[in-house]
Amino acid sequence: MEALPELRVLVLKSNKFEGNMSLPSLSNLPFPKLQVLDISENEFVGSLPQKYFKSFKAMMDVKENQTPSDDYAFQARFFEMRTTLKGLDQLLKRLLKTFTTIDLSSNNFSGSIPDSIGNLNSLRYLNLSHNNLMGHIPASLGNISVLESLDLSSNKLDGGIPSELTSLTFLEKLNLSMNDLVGQIPQSNQFSTFENDSYVGNLRLCGVPLTRKCNEENAWAADAARRRRRR
Template sequence: MINVDQHMTYMGAPNDSYDYSVRLTWKGLEIELVKIQTLLTTINLSGNNFTGKIPKSVGQLKGLKQLNMSHNHLTGNIEPSIGNLTNLETLDLSSNNLTGRIPIQLATLTSLAVFSVSHNQLEGPIPTGSQFNTFDNSSYEGNTRLCGFPLQKACNSGERQQVTTPSGEEDSNSDENGLGWKSFFTGYAFGAVFGLAMGYLVFRTKKPTWLVKLIEGEGHPRLKRSINNTCISYQRRRRRRN
């Protein structure tokens, strides 16, 4: 008996292409491909009357560049695992019966150029950030309960959401670093003022006796003598000048 798992091979052709043609929508344009290149990583399941939910396993297709599941009868929420498809350039889920919110994970797809969830039953705020700032109203039309940019319907304060992108993390780190620098400069300024004030007091009193007493309490004998001699010499020089 042959173990299929150990002898799996991919279909191939001498010129790395297949000789039949297919029509598909690529980045919003309907085109006909006479030969399908093996490098073309797209799944087009549009117009097949499919029912049920989008499977979670779709998030494992990491090399996928286009996913078109429009014009079916899909139900349930948009699968958040689609946010794992970092190479995805086109996502078309329009004309289904999808409900719930647009997953915030989709806003991390930095290669996404074409996006449509129009004519579903989606609700809530549209994610912001990254490519979602470039899509227009046509991507969301037919979903009367959606709100937020680019729609004219504003979201309530409790509905607003923001996506945390790598740039957002950098901003957060910048804030933290900024707080650290503020603390540093605040401490530095306080120390400078304190030092100037102490220097002024020493200058006015002629001899920093409080410093001598502080060191005499715990300091090394040799250090005590050195400081005493320094203070005496300083006092003598002041008298000569006066």
């Protein structure tokens, strides 16, 4: 499928597909026009496919405009896709250039979340939940300025919540629950709107909206995690 340069939508969710997506590519620039990647609820293993995060050109620097008129004729006849956005099942009948989503949830991916995911600065929806991801939340996620939904729940992520995420002023849904995050929850911008269910299951997080107050030990742990992440 990497040999299909015009491919814009790839949905393989809810199957029993398996394998490692981080193996070497046959193409120098795989999936340059891909806007939708949904392989959720399968059995893929290995690290997250960093090679794709570096080549998804349609998810980088996208202008705020709609698809050309000839695309509308195609979509009116052929395009229909059901997807999960912000936790809700939705039916789409039109694919705008500004619609971009990656859903790798409910697989067996392991390792860390690569910094290169921050290159996808036009990504709207990102779901990496229910995997075995470890390490810190990359501060580079703060570069995805139009991100509306971020779900990293039910992994093994540790360290503090990067303050860079407060720059995501379009973020409407955040789920970091069921990880091993520590320290104080950021409070500026959109983070002041998220409630307990965004953080449940992180026993060492503290601060509003949780009832657990922060003390010096919590602050030290979060600061140490930030210093390690910047090295």
